[in-house]
Amino acid sequence: MDIVQELLAGSRLALARAITAVENEYDEAVTLMQAIYPHTGKAHVVGITGPPGAGKSTLVDKMTKEYRRKGKTVGIVAIDPTSPFYGGAILGDRIRMNELALDQGVFIRSMGTRGSLGGLAKKTVEVVKIMDAFGKDVIFVETVGVGQSEVDVIKVVDTTVVVLVPGLGDDIQAIKAGILEIGDIFVINKADRDGTERLETELEMMLDLNSSKVAWRPPVKRTVANSGDGVEALIGAIADHISYLYNSGEFVRHRSARTKNELLLLLNEQISRHVLESVMAPGKLDLLVDSIEGHRQTPYNIVNNILADILR
Ligand SMILES: Nc1nc2c(ncn2[C@@H]2O[C@H](COP(=O)(O)OP(=O)(O)OP(=O)(O)O)[C@@H](O)[C@H]2O)c(=O)[nH]1
Ligand SMILES: [Mg+2]
Secondary structure, eight states, X not given: OOHHHHHHTTOHHHHHHHHHHHHTTOTHHHHHHHHHGGGOSOXXXXXXXXXXXXXXXXXXXXXXXXXXXXXXXXXXXXXXXXXXXXXXXXXXXXXXXXXXXXXXXXXXXXXXXXXXXXXXXXXXXXXXHHHHHHTOSEEEEEEETTSHHHHHHHTTOSEEEXXXXXXXXXHXXXXXXXXXXXXXXXXEOOTTSTTHHXXXXXXXXXXXHHTTTSSOOOOEEEOBTTTTBTXXXXXXXXXXXXXXXXXXXXXXXXXXXXXXXXXXXXXXXXXXXXXXXXXXXXXXXXXXXXXXXXXXXXXXXXHHXXXXXXXX
8 A cells, every 4th residue: 555545544654654755855745745635625724823932832732632522633733943042842842742642633743944945834734734634623733923934834724823922011012013914813821920901902902903894803812721721712712713714605715815825835836946956056156146246247137047047
């Protein structure tokens, strides 16, 4: 049996191998993705984003246990924040999620951002699809909401949960940067701390201003992730969001926007790979830079020439 058949038959080993193939861009990855594609589209994909240390992993852990109690299977894709400041986070995640890892109904995979030149979003799409084809009912994608790559990643999910915490000083300032637009559900985690009330009031106000034109007004939920308080209500809100997507017809629109995004990601990735391979031949880039510095060429005609070469 080949890996695709094994994966579709429920082999966790095949699932792990398929993900590794995609992550490392093995030759068989494209064939594999092609074969599993018709089996995708059934999972509910939930993105969890928010500042470092907001309690995202703890929430995912608690929500996963709740889904398991309801008999649902869960996949977790944790995008490692590999900035030097948070490099240690992955170990914590691993240890905390160890207990889950023993559950056959849960599959956890961490993905590094290090060294993947913008290819992370594409790989995340693919890993999610593999878990989807495998038959996971719910798939969590955890990212630290700071950079563009996280915003790209969030485009691949059905429901985006933005996790905030009280007491980060000028709360709302931190929220402004586009995060209101991407959140379908807002969570104030660490609601056992001071400042919860204030953050909630400010958030509700901003959401009222922001969502007057849209049919779905993102709810704000309080949680204390380590005790599990509010987790059931959060899961309720996620279920409400998916019902809204279905009932409003938004689901179809949303999924086609996703498909479009995936297509563009794939295309972009292939194009830049071809282009970069041609430029990155040893010493080539330096020569090009020299010729620009020496006024023999401009960046514009270099780029034109490279593209003309590739398209030929
Ligand atoms: N007081 C309090 N602590 C919490 C709560 N939720 C999580 N924590 C703690 O906050 C710390 C960070 O939690 P994580 O779940 O690792 O946070 P994260 O957002 O996944 O962190 P990164 O992935 O590193 O960005 C841990 O020590 C948790 O135990 C909460 O509701 N209240
Ligand atoms: Mg985490």
